[in-house]
Amino acid sequence: MIDGGLITLFIILLLSGGAVWIKFGPDVFWQTLLADLGFVAVLLPKVAGGVVLAVALGYVLPRERIMALAGPESGVTGLAVAMLAGAIFPGGPAVTFSLTAGLLASGADLAAGVAMVSGWVLLSANRTLIWELSFLPAHFVLVRVLLTLPIPILLGLAVRHLARRGVAAE
Numbered sequence: 001m002i003d004g005g006l007i008t009l010f011i012i013l014l015l016s017g018g019a020v021w022i023k024f025g026p027d028v029f030w031q032t033l034l035a036d037l038g039f040v041a042v043l044l045p046k047v048a049g050g051v052v053l054a055v056a057l058g059y060v061l062p063r064e065r066i067m068a069l070a071g072p073e074s075g076v077t078g079l080a081v082a083m084l085a086g087a088i089f090p091g092g093p094a095v096t097f098s099l100t101a102g103l104l105a106s107g108a109d110l111a112a113g114v115a116m117v118s119g120w121v122l123l124s125a126n127r128t129l130i131w132e133l134s135f136l137p138a139h140f141v142l143v144r145v146l147l148t149l150p151i152p153i154l155l156g157l158a159v160r161h162l163a164r165r166g167v168a169a170e
Contacts, residue, residue: 043094050091050098057102066103070112072160079156082112086119086152089126096120110163115156122148 021029070078082103089096100113108116123145132141 046092046094047098050094053095054098054102054105057099058105061103061106063107066107070103070108070116072109072111072163074109074112076153076157078108078112079115079153082108082115082156083119083123083152086116086121087123087125089120089124109160111156111159114159115152118152118155122151 017029017033020032068074070082074081086096086100089099091099096117100116103116104110104113128141128145132144
């Protein structure tokens with residue numbers, strides 16, 4: 001689908017590629033392009049798998065159960081479940097965003113999606129256990145987790161409030 005976002009991205013791509021060519025020469029341009037294409041080749045299967053999984057979730061998960069667990073009427077408990085689900089996802093953005101889209105298609109509301117993604121961003125168990133606790137003092141990590149813990153739920157509540165006022169599309 002060709003839309004404004006794709007056109008803008010293409011223009012930025014051409015301008016930055018041209019700038020690299022002019023400033024650093026064709027050798028650096030081709031090295032950079034080949035390295036980026038290699039990255040795309042590694043990333044593309046993950047994105048494709050995540051998209052297929054997201055589409056499949058809409059068919060596999062019972063809509064009534066998802067709506068009860070993380071739908072618009074699930075309250076703060078639903079937002080907490082979504083936040084914790086996001087926090088325990090071990091994957092990167094391709095997996096997390098695809099799973100979130102699949103859950104939204106299965107009956108979760110936008111607020112739960114926001115709580116899930118922000119839970120993944122702020123409270124990732126993978127990052128906290130493997131990276132933060134390896135480099136930072138445990139009390140520092142604990143304070144950071146405790147301070148960020150309510151944020152995904154607050155963001156979800158804000159989205160639900162805006163949705164009730166007709167500001168956020170569900």
